[in-house]
Amino acid sequence: MEKDNSYIEYNFKISPLQPASDILIAELGEVLFESFVETEDGVLAYIKKDDWSDDILNAIEILSNPNFEIDYDYKEIEQENWNATWEQNFSPIEVDNKCAVRAPFHEKTNVEFDIVIEPKMSFGTGHHETTHMMLQHILNHDFEGKSVLDMGSGTGVLAILAAMKGASVIDAIDIDNWCYLNAKENVERNNCEHITVLEGDASLLAGKKYQVIIANINRNILLEDIPKYVECLTNDGVLFLSGFYTEDIEIITAKCQEFKLKYVSNLERNNWVAVKYTK
Ligand SMILES: C[S@@+](CC[C@H](N)C(=O)[O-])C[C@H]1O[C@@H](n2cnc3c(N)ncnc32)[C@H](O)[C@@H]1O
Structure with missing residues (x-):
């Protein structure tokens, strides 16, 4: 049978927005939702029609909590609507007056690093706290001539x-096929010829060496993969980690210390953190 390429767009209205929106995104991510757009009063969430199952209703149930008010409606959409969706919901962001992340339909900015992203269904527009803080870490670090893993x-x-x-030299690796394709497009769009985009996970790292490793994923994947990152970090290497909450710094740092990494500093935004470690 031919695959149906249409999507279902869920429009969630949530109050209070935090932490309910983060919890909802985490739950929906587990049941094959592919993309999220944070709106003023909630979240737009997208799932392929073919991937829909009753599990989604269970994920939404998580928020039937007396502390949250949640309301939603949904409609079927065609993939061609992505640009319109982003145009309505994606405004450019600036990080420390030095870096902007914008879509191709936004006007060019005057900051030093003007990044153009057509996110479609991948995570990483700079709007999320973790992306924002990782961009800050990168802005504050010397990358000249360095080998890097993202x-x-x-x-x-x-x-x-x-x-x-x-x-x-930069390897950008993502486990998700959509992200892989999207990152390739964005790399080309920003004329970054030193980046190689790969689809996969930490199993691709065998025998590789990097001076800087950046990983914004989530607590559990990081805990599992930190040993593999350390293995391919050079002796003067630096590791930046994000994708977890302030309360998880201790467990992540303990795992890094088990592999002889030293904690250097961390940034914090709305209870999310981005931590720097060295060898
Ligand atoms: C929070 S997003 C970060 C995206 C971007 N780096 C940023 O900072 O905005 C995490 C990404 O990690 C990918 N991912 C999840 N598990 C992974 C794994 N085991 N190995 C590689 N990538 C993974 C997801 O597909 C997702 O694109």
Whole structure:
């Protein structure tokens, strides 16, 4: 049978927005939702029609909690609507007056690093706290001539900034086929010829060496993969990790210390953190 390429768009209205919106995104991510757009009063969430199952209703049930008010409706859409969706919901962001992340339909900005992303259904527009903080870490680090791994690259936004800051070899790896295709497009769009985009996970790292590793994924994947990252970090290497909450710094740092990494510093935004470690 031919695959149906249409999507279902869920429009969630949530109050209070945090932490309910993060919890909802995490739950929906587990049941094959592919993309999320944070709106002023909630979240737009997208799932392929073919991937829909009753599990989704269970995921939404998670939020039937007296502390949250949640309301939603949904409609079927065709993939061609992506640009219109982003145009309505995606405004450019600026990080520390030095880096902008915008879509092709936005006007060019005057900041030093003007990144153009067509996110479609990948994570990494800079709007999320973790992406924002990782962009800040990259802005504050010297990438000139460095070899870099961006693990869980999403749209490729972090790899693109590293490339713009002079990194000489960059591997951007994502497990998700959609992200892989999208990062390839964005890398080309930003003329970053030193970036190689790969589809896969930490099993691709055997025998590789990097001076800087950036990984914005989530607590559990990081806990599992930190040993593999350390294995391919050079002796003067630096590791930036994000995708977890402040309360998880201890467990992530303990795992890093088990593999002889030293905690350097962390950034924090709305209870999310991005931590820097060295060998
Ligand atoms: C939070 S997003 C980060 C995207 C982008 N790097 C950013 O900072 O905005 C995490 C990404 O990690 C990818 N991912 C999840 N598990 C992974 C794994 N085991 N190995 C590689 N990528 C993974 C997801 O597909 C997703 O694109």
